[in-house]
Amino acid sequence: MTLLDARLTPMSIRTLLALAVVFVMLATTGWTAMRPGPGDPRAAALASWMRGTVGHRKLPDPDSGARAIARFFTSLSTAQRLRLADRYPLIVGNLNGAPPALRYRANRTALLQARAVDAGRAHSDQLTVAGRIDAGRRAARYTSLLGGHRQILAFDPSGAGRVAEVFGDLDTATRVSVVVPGVDTNLLTFERIKKAYAAPVGMAAALYEGERAAAPRTRTAVIAWADYTTPSGLGLDASTGSMAEHGATRLNALLDALPRHAEVSLFCHSYGSVLCGIAAPDLPRGEVADITVFGSPGMRVDNAAQLHTSAHVWAARDSSDWISDVPHLEIAGLGHGADPVNDSFGARVISAAGADGHPGYFAPDTTSLANFTQIALGNYTAVACRDADGACTAGLA
Numbered sequence: 001m002t003l004l005d006a007r008l009t010p011m012s013i014r015t016l017l018a019l020a021v022v023f024v025m026l027a028t029t030g031w032t033a034m035r036p037g038p039g040d041p042r043a044a045a046l047a048s049w050m051r052g053t054v055g056h057r058k059l060p061d062p063d064s065g066a067r068a069i070a071r072f073f074t075s076l077s078t079a080q081r082l083r084l085a086d087r088y089p090l091i092v093g094n095l096n097g098a099p100p101a102l103r104y105r106a107n108r109t110a111l112l113q114a115r116a117v118d119a120g121r122a123h124s125d126q127l128t129v130a131g132r133i134d135a136g137r138r139a140a141r142y143t144s145l146l147g148g149h150r151q152i153l154a155f156d157p158s159g160a161g162r163v164a165e166v167f168g169d170l171d172t173a174t175r176v177s178v179v180v181p182g183v184d185t186n187l188l189t190f191e192r193i194k195k196a197y198a199a200p201v202g203m204a205a206a207l208y209e210g211e212r213a214a215a216p217r218t219r220t221a222v223i224a225w226a227d228y229t230t231p232s233g234l235g236l237d238a239s240t241g242s243m244a245e246h247g248a249t250r251l252n253a254l255l256d257a258l259p260r261h262a263e264v265s266l267f268c269h270s271y272g273s274v275l276c277g278i279a280a281p282d283l284p285r286g287e288v289a290d291i292t293v294f295g296s297p298g299m300r301v302d303n304a305a306q307l308h309t310s311a312h313v314w315a316a317r318d319s320s321d322w323i324s325d326v327p328h329l330e331i332a333g334l335g336h337g338a339d340p341v342n343d344s345f346g347a348r349v350i351s352a353a354g355a356d357g358h359p360g361y362f363a364p365d366t367t368s369l370a371n372f373t374q375i376a377l378g379n380y381t382a383v384a385c386r387d388a389d390g391a392c393t394a395g396l397a
Contacts, residue, residue, distance in 0.1 A: 141190070141191075161187030168219075184230060291309065299338075
C-alpha cells in the first residue's frame, strides 16, 4: 500500500470516481455542442418592436413583467391587439402577460413565416447537404405545430429553437400543470411519433388525458414547456447549472403570468429537475402547490428544506432508469447535489413502477403516470408511495 493509498477515505474515493465519470463524459461528448439552425430572427423583431407605437404610445419593454404586460393589453382595443400580434408575432407570441389566445394567434403567424424561410433554405445551394436536410426537418416540424387547433404558447426559431404548447383552456383552468423537460429538448425533439410519451408534447398530452379521465369535471390545463435552451448531450453544460439558471428565470416569468385562481404543479424531468430546484425559492408563493421531480440528477441542494418553497416536493425514479448510476454530488460546480429519492433528502418519494427507462415516466398504464395525474389534481391520498408504509402522503388531506 502506498502513502497515497493510505490517505484515501471512502468519501475521497467516491469523489475521485465521480470526477472520473465527469471527465469521461466530457471526453466522449465534448465540452460544448454546436446547435444548428438560423440566426436570431427574434432579435430583429425586438428591435422593431422597441421602435414601435400603438395609438401614439410606446410599446412596453418585453421584460417589464407579466402584470405590466397584462395591464398594457387590457388598455388596448381588440383591433389594436390583433394588429400588434400580426405585425410583431415573434414578440407578442412570447409575451408573458399577453392573453393566451392572442399569443396562439401570433405564434401561428410566426410559424407560417418560419416555415416559409426554412422551406426555402431546404432547397438553397448556399447550404451544405446537411444544412438543407436540417432546414427541411424544421419546416416539417412547423407544419406539425400548425396542424389542427394546436395552442402554441411560445415559439422562437432562433438557434435550436424553443417552444411551448397548451392542452386545455388556460384562461379557465383551476389546476395548471407545467412539464419541464431535460437535455436535448428543442424544436426538433419537442414531439415524436414512436414512444410519443418520451417527448414534451407526449408527456403533457398523457397527463392531460389522465386528468380528464380521472376528473372530467375539473377544469385543467397542461403546458409542455420547452421554452428554455437545454444542454445538448451529456457534456459540460449538462453537468453544471448555468443553463438551468437561465431556464429558471424563464420558468418563473411564465408562472407569474398564469391565472391567479389556478393551483400550479411542476413536473420536472431529468435536467429539468435541476432547473426546478434553482427556480424553487422564487416561485409565486401559494400558487405552486407541487414540484415533482423524476429521473433527477439532483436539484443543486442537499435537502428539500434548502429549496425554500411552500410547495410539496415529490420525487420518483424507476429501477430501469440509468440516472441512478450518475453520482449525486456537487464538486466545484460540477454535478447537481443530493439524490432526491434518498430518504435523507426529505422529498415525498412516490412509486414509478412500470416506467419505460429514463424517458418513460409518462408511458401508458404506469404507476408513475397515475401518480402524476393524482398530484396534478390535488388528490394526494390516491398517490402510491414507493414504500408500503404510505409515508409519502403523511399530513396531506
